[in-house]
Amino acid sequence: MRITQFLPILAAILTGAVLSLAAAAVGARTIETMSAHAVENQMNLRGYEWVDVQGDGLQIVLTGIAPDEQTQLAAQRAAGHVVDPARVMNVMSVVQKEAIPAPRFSIEILRNDDGISLIGLVPSSWDHPKFIDLLKKAGGTGSIADFLEKADYPSPEHWDVAMEFGLEAIGLLPRSKISLAADKITVTALADSKTQKASFEKTLKEERPKAIPVTIEISAPRPVITPFTVRFLIDETGPRFDACAAETPQGLARITAAARAAGIANPNCTIGLGAPSAQWAQAVETGMRALQELGSGSVTFSDGDVSLIASQGTSEALFDKVVGELEADLPPTFTLHSILPEPDVAEAENARPEFTVTRSPEGQTQLRGRIADERSKLATEALARAAFGAQSVYSAMRVDDSLPEGWSVRAMAAIEALSQLNQGAVTMTANTVDVRGQTGDPNAKAAIAGLLSEKLGEGQNFNISVDYIRKLDPVLNLPTPADCVANANQILAASKIVFDPGSTELNAAANETVDRIAETLKDCENVEMEIGAYSDSQGREEMNLNLSAQRANAVLDGLLMRRVAGVSFTAKGYGEANPIGDNETEEGREANRRIEFKLIDGGAQTPTDAQADGTDVTPEAAPDAPADETAGEAQVDKTGETTDGTTE
Template sequence: MRISHILPIFAAILAGVVLSLAGATIGAKVIETTSTKAVVNELNLQGYDWVDVQGDGLQIVLTGTAPDEQTQLAAQRAAGHVVDPARVMNVMNVVQKQAIAAPRFSIEILRNDSGISLIGLVPAAWDREAFVERLKKASGTGSVADFLEQADYPAPENWPETTDFGLDAMALLPRSKISLATDQITLTALADSKAQQASFERALTKALPETVPVELNISAPRPVITPFTARFLIDESGPHFDACVAETPAGHARILAAAKAAGIDEPNCTIGLGAPSGQWAAAVETGMRALQQLGQGSITFSDGDVTLIAAEGTSEALFDEVVGELQADLPATFTVHSTLLRPEEVADEDSRPEFIVIRSPEGQTQLRGRISDDRSKLATEALAKAAFGTQSLYSAMRVDEGLPSGWSLRAMAAIEALSELNRGSATMSEDTVAIRGETGNPAAKANIARILAEKLGDGEDFTIDVTYVKKLDPILNLPTPEECVARANDIVAASKIVFDPGSVELNVAANDTLDRIAEALKDCEEVEIEIGGHTDSQGRETMNLNLSTQRANSVLDGLLMRRVAGVDFVAKGYGESEPIADNDTEEGREDNRRIEFKLLGETAPEEAAAAQTATGQDATGDEAPAPNDAVAETTGSDATTADSTTEDTTDSAPEADGDTQ
């Protein structure tokens, strides 16, 4: 066949192929555009407007960033509803999720008599086994039930500090629940007494972590009081309680209301266990009203025994009427013993025997007066040694076999009552016991009333003149006068009080120092402190004295403004008269320019001894004992002086200002 015949056929075939390819391309483009628009419309309707839709031939490519995997798949399914799902290509991203936050790690420590339990969630990398071992060692028990769970996250920043405090607290508190977490520590515990409660709180406060808040809830259960005692008096000083207890909060409120109605401004009553009757508060209120009818005297409730003593001069008719009404009004469980005091007859010394116990401020004790026999004397001395110490006892008793029955037992009750005081005396006669003195225990007066009510028996009269002195209270842990002075001097030694040149006004640095001194002295009670101003020897002596006096007064004014209530300050200028270093050197002159604090108001022991020797008597008016056996009655100590230096900027004209302060 000729080639001229073949070429037209080949050209026709080629043209058909080209036209077919062009038609297919156009058709695919139309399908791509139509599908893309349809998918975009559907996704917008479904709220997936964040999806970017692109056509790639017959395929639909989905791009964009989905908020989560679930939304990403939902967008893909929506596109598959419009076109064949096989044509949909999902290349969408998902928002990167934040790292899962670590859980709140915490430990709850439960401790009671049966052992310790641990509950909570702790970091997996933390050495819990070592913690449990430390727990056993600190508590002295091998019984630790470990119910802790672990999570594989890093320990929080304050975790070691938190767990260390938990160990310290648990070792201290035998009955407690301690919740440890780095954002809060909560501690709940029981103490056996108010004193133990205060001791726990003081120890825990010192151990508190600096970066974790701590909530302390330590409570003491109601004390068991035996005998259950209330003692109400009306005397020259007005109505007051020597002892007051209530059986319930409602009874407590009732007794306090009766006390306020009787004229006691701030009555105080303890809620305790051991009341002999559920009508205790009603009985005490009835007794208080009875005594108010008499005007003066005392009424003592000791369990079910009630002792009413009317003062001298009370009308017998009124006394009989009040006693009769009291017996009728009291519940049946209470028994009344009543006494109307008669005027005492004048008697000589031998006809009025006495037994006296004196406890001095130094802790020394004297036993004087009469005792029934040698056996009772030995027993009384043994009891006093047990109560006050073997090294501090001086005995000057004499045996008198003609003493009333029960004398020795009453003498021992007086010793036991006096042991509640820091210092004071117990004076016992045939018809009464008088306890006087000072104590650092706010419950001492009530304790004495209970002791005497129980030991002396029904109908016995006694008086209690006891003063609570805050600085003697061991629970408050108040500083001694010497410690107060040392605190002030330590502060000025570390941060010197500075005056501007030629000025007596305190500058900013000096005020900061006085702030710290005031804070250090806030717990001081009944202390007399001298603020002494000193200069070097440069300048005229008179000018130096005036300058030191003015600066001491400036310090005094600064401390008074800060209301240090327990300290009585006195300012005194010494000028250049008491140097502590060489005034010929600059270093020495700087040491001499100072403010120092000195303890005042204390009597030196040798002065007290000289006064006693001169009079031949002790504080009670009795003849002083022999020197080798004597007990000093007068308290005192050497005045304590601690010097500390103050610093002042150098004055350009020392002659004009007195010194280089």
């Protein structure tokens, strides 16, 4: 057969093959599209919108980022329900999980008379045995119960600083609980007295790390009051307490309620130990009501002894009525002594013997007046030297053997009363003892009342006019004026007050700094302080001068709004004067744009770059210069008035 006879057959075969291949390709494409579409619908129905479905021939390729491995496998299985699982190719990735964060490491140290206990979680990399050894030395004990657990993580930032503070605190506080962590420290402790409490707080505040917030809670037990004293008076100035002690919170409420009813707006009583009777508050309330009925005079409770002294001119009938009712109403454990003074008889000044002891603000003490005999004179001088210092006592007493009985005892009581004051005087006569002066002890008046009640005996009259001066109080540890300025500048060194370009308004960051300055100045008393503002040398000199003055005033206004009551401020703008940096560099210009505090009395305090590490620095004063060259136009004091009489 000729080959030409086979050509049509061959052509038909080839054509059929091509058509078959084309049909197969179209079929495969259709299957791929339908399969991919079906799997995509399944993914959407299951909530796996993050899966990207693509067809690759008969295979289905799954891509995308799964939130976790479990979800990734679930998506693959869901695709296998639609098409043959063998056709599913899983090329999905999983979100990269962050490393498991380190746990919060902390130690709680408990110290009491039995020893020291440790509870908490610490990093394995920390030198735990060394800390235990240091703790034994700090606490002075070999008894340490160690219940610390460890975790294999590095020590957090500030961890070692916190541990160092913990060692200092545990060595200081014999009864305490100290919680230490890299981000917070809490100290809770007991002190034996208010004075010890203040000493603990002062030391801890000086030692506390600046990078970690520290909370200090130290409590002192109730004081033991002896004699247990209440002294209530009504005179021309109105009702008041010279001393007030309560045995329980309930007793305190009862006494203060009676005081408010008598007209004392803010009665102040101390809860203490040593009350002679469980009916103390009832007895005090009864005595106060009796004195109110008399109208004026004093009633003094000294342990179980009660002295009711009426004012001169009180009706004898009223006095007898009130005394009789008071004797009937007082609880059985109390003994009443009542006195109605005789009408005053004028006598020559030189016929009335006196003894006076005075103490000046500088600490000089003078003894003047009459004393019974030479022996009493020597004893009185010795007591004064013991109380005030041998070098500070000047004696000008005169011996008089005609003085009343008990004169020397009363003179010594006067010296002891004055020893409770920072400055003042005590005048003693045959009938009364007058105490007046100033003190930094809020309980001094009560202590003097208790002392005189005990030393003078029942029914003796005395007057106490003592003012509490906060800045004299050693327990408060009030900062000196230099400390106030240094503390303010230290805050500025750590966090400058920066104004927005061309602005004189305090922004959020500046307000936070002013908040901290106001907080550190709240305990300052009678300090005169200048707020000085400086600029760089860019711009006109006059413009910089005015801008710095406005910024100083903005800081002043911010502090006044925060009610810093103990400081008298003056704002002053210096412009580009007194640069502390190079005005040719950005760093230098930044340093020159600053706020500084200094004492107006010449004890200048200026921050330097050395303060940036938080250490205390006594800076140099800015040189004085004529006001029209270095000062802004407005200098404002705490009243808000400028020196030229205008108001900002």
